[in-house]
Amino acid sequence: MTPVNFVDVKDNDAIFEGSGWDAVVVVTSSLDNIEFDEISLLASHGANIDARVGRSATLLFAPGLAGGRLIVSPVLNYASDVQDVRGYADAARKGLSLAKEAGARKPLLVVSLSHEGKYRQSLPVAALACGQELWQALELREAVIQRDTIESIGLLVSTEQAKVLNAIESGRHLARDLCGTEPERMSAPNFAQYCVNAFANTCLKVAVIEDRAVLERDYPLLSAVARSSFAVPRHQPRVVKVEYCADGDIERSYFFAGKGVVYDTGGADIKVAGGMAGMSRDKGGAAAVAGLMKTLSILKPKGIRVVAELGLVRNSIGSEAFVTDEIITSHAGVRVRIGNTDAEGRLVLADLLSHLRLKAINEPNAQLFSVATLTGHVVRCYGGYTAVVENPVAREQGVGERLQQLGEAWGEPLELSRLRREDYAKIVDPSGAADVLSSNNAPSSVTARGHQYPAAFLLKASGLQAHGINSDKPLVYAHVDIAGSAIEGDPLYGKPTAAPLVGLFQHLC
Known part of the structure; x- marks a missing residue:
């Protein structure tokens, strides 16, 4: 089809x-x-x-x-x-x-x-x-x-309007396939290959990282999440890098980190009482970003460069699984104490964002985004709506407000959440042994500010915190939590929506 x-x-x-x-x-x-x-x-x-x-x-x-x-x-x-x-x-x-x-x-x-x-x-x-x-x-x-x-x-x-709609729908179709398919058919290697096939014969540059030594060196937090899956070849992690670069002068640059947890057991902090059902949909962020890249490859908008990294990993259970209390150094050199292995998505995103940060520093009008089905708290707060949490640079430039206006106009409404000092207080390691604590040990859905404070962690663990308003190189960053909007209907097995692909595309173009 x-x-x-x-x-x-x-x-x-x-x-x-x-x-x-x-x-x-x-x-x-x-x-x-x-x-x-x-x-x-x-x-x-x-x-x-x-x-x-x-x-x-x-x-x-x-x-x-x-x-x-x-x-x-x-x-x-x-x-x-x-x-x-x-x-x-x-x-x-x-x-x-x-x-x-x-x-x-x-x-x-x-x-x-x-x-x-x-x-x-x-x-x-x-x-x-x-x-x-x-x-x-x-x-x-x-x-x-x-x-x-x-x-x-x-x-x-018009012909041009039909072309745009077909391109958007092609991207959304790909995103739904990637998000909505069961965890063996769309394992990390299969997800990566599905992207490679979808991007073949387009203007996109695509690379897939699968070598364990490279992953452990360059994506240490992601590799910790994947540690127990390395022993099973069909479950081994992948990082997919995709780039679109328009012909001619580049006026704006965009960088996307997509969470692609192809199955989340919770790891050593295992999901219980039926909480594991539906966790093959925990890859909606990476799916939406992949779909966005597909749309860009068809329409080839002028003046922009878009770089995406998709972190594809299975959070498996086993004797090799990473555990709470471990301290792992991120790609950005930040020592992270693991607060709960079921808060794995932010670990995947932190390493991706660190790589994208280095690419964005010297690019014109750079904006960074993380897109993820990250927290149950966002569903408790906003139901079926996307939430955006901005850093102060993005807030000063009105990025979240623009995303909200575009989402409202195009049928993908979202809510804005404010990053506060209390969010940074939640990620302090009480022992002082680590630079940052990844999470508390309670479900996000019962944690105050459970979808806001992960953005503070992502800023710290990725090194983006050093690029605030008063830095020499301030960088726009917005975290997009789609845990409530990625699926419609049945929360476990409903139809994927590809949100927020349409709103992001309008923002870029």
């Missing part, structure tokens, strides 16, 4: 029979706002005999329209103060699902546009929601021949 194909349709006659499309799916805030008279008349007539029309997604017999099918899917609570552009996404998914059930294979999506601020991106948001609706798990696609699938979706957009 390839990503859904969006086709630009410039001729409004595409709504009629004989155009090659086999259904018309209308997403609208009101029957009165439908732009096409033929559709408006049919919808109004339908509402006279079926009260559901305009209140829920409904299928109408529509002679003369494409495929003889008209599906009207309303945006509910459009005028509500608390509704946002995701209302268009919800309506598009319901309408597309109904079209598929009715036998349509090439529906035309018509979005009654609103130019009001919060709905200004309603058309692309609705289109991308169709991609989310249609994605099916990689294991299912590999085991069962897929039939009766949607072949393409027509959109009343």
